[in-house]
Amino acid sequence: MRKSQKTEYSATIEKQESNAAATASVSRCWWCGDDPLYIQYHDEEWGRPVHDDRKLFEMLILEGAQAGLSWITILRRREGYRTVFDNFDPVVNAAYTDEELSEKLKDERIIRNRLKVFSVRTNAVAFLKIVESFGSFDAFIWQFTGGKTIVNSLKSPEDVIVTSPESDAMSKALKKHGFKFIGSTICYAYMQAVGMVNDHLTDCHCYQTINHLI
Template identity: 50%
Template sequence: MKRCSWVKMTNPLYIAYHDQEWGQPLHDEHALFELLCMETYQAGLSWETILNKRDAFRQAFHGYDLNTVAQMTDAELEEILQNPDVIRNRLKIFATRANAQAFLKIQETYGSFDSYIWSYVDNQAIVNSVADYRTAPAKTDLSEQISKDMKKQGFKFVGPVCVYSFLQAAGLVNDHEDECELKDLAE
C-alpha cells in the first residue's frame, strides 16, 4: 500500500494511526477531544512519542471523559506529573483540564464542538494537493483564525501550528500526499 512518506514504517502504531485515523473526517465529540489533547501534548515533541504514550494518557485522563477531566483537582494533575509513562510537562497536563472546560463551554454555546470546528470549513473538508508532506504548510490563515478564537474561548496550547495539525488529523484539511492511497478515501 502506498502511504504518505512521513509514516514511520517500523512502528505499527504509526502505520495504524495513518491508515485508520489521520485525515479521516472526524465528528465524534470524544474522539475530537482526545485528538485535540494529543496535538497539544505534541508541541515540541515527535508524533511518535505521543502515539507511544497514548494509552498511558488515556488511562491518566480517565479515557478522556470530558466531565471527569474538567473536574480534576490540582492534586490529581500533580499525581499525573509523577507518571513516567506520560509527558510530564506541567503546562500541558494542566492545559488538559482547561481544555476540557473550554470544550464543554463550546458544546453549550454551539451545540457541539463538532459544529463549532467544522463551521470553519463550511462542513466540507479542504483538499490540498500535496506532492510531498514537506511542502504542506505548518500553519495557515485559517489555523491562525481558529487558534485566536480558541484562545479567547479558554483553550491552552492551541497555537496556529497545533491547530493546523489538528485540522489535518481530524480530516478538516486533507493533506494526504497525492500518491497516498488514502487521499481519496479521506474525502
C-alpha cells in the same frame, strides 16, 4: 510439534509475510516510515473526518501534548493518556483538583510537563462551555472549514504547509475561549488529524479513500 501444528504454523508465517509484503508495496505518505504503529495510524485515522465530540477533545489534548515533540512520541503513549485522563471524558477532566493533577504528573505513561498536564483541566472547562453554547464541539470546530474537508492535493513533502488562514482563525478563537496549547501550528496539525484537511500526498493510497468519504 505435530504435523497439523507445523502446517498451521507455516500457514501463519506465510500469511504474515504476505501481509508484510502487501503493506510494503502500498504507497504512503513519507512521514509514517516503517513503524507499524505509525503506519496503522496513517492508514486508519489520520485525515479521516471526525465528528465525535469525545474524540475531537482527545485529539485536541494530544496535539497540545505534542508541542515540541514528535507525534510518534505521543502516539506511543496514547493508551497511557487515555488511562491517566479517564478516557478523555471532559466532564471528569474539568473537575480535576490541583492535587489530582499533581499526582498525574508522576505518571510515566504521559509527558510529565506541568503546564501541559494542567491544561487538560483548563481545556476541558473551555470545551464544555463551547458545547453549551454551540450544541456540540463538532459544530464549533468544523465551522473553520465551512463544515467540510479541505483537499489540498499535495504532490510532495515540499508542498506541505504548517499553518493556514483557517488554523490562524481557529487558534485565535480557541484562545479567546480560554484554551491553552492551541497555537496555529498545533491547530493545523489538529485539522490534519481529524480530517478537516486532506493532506495525504496525491500518490498515497489514503488520498482517494478519504476523498470518497467526504
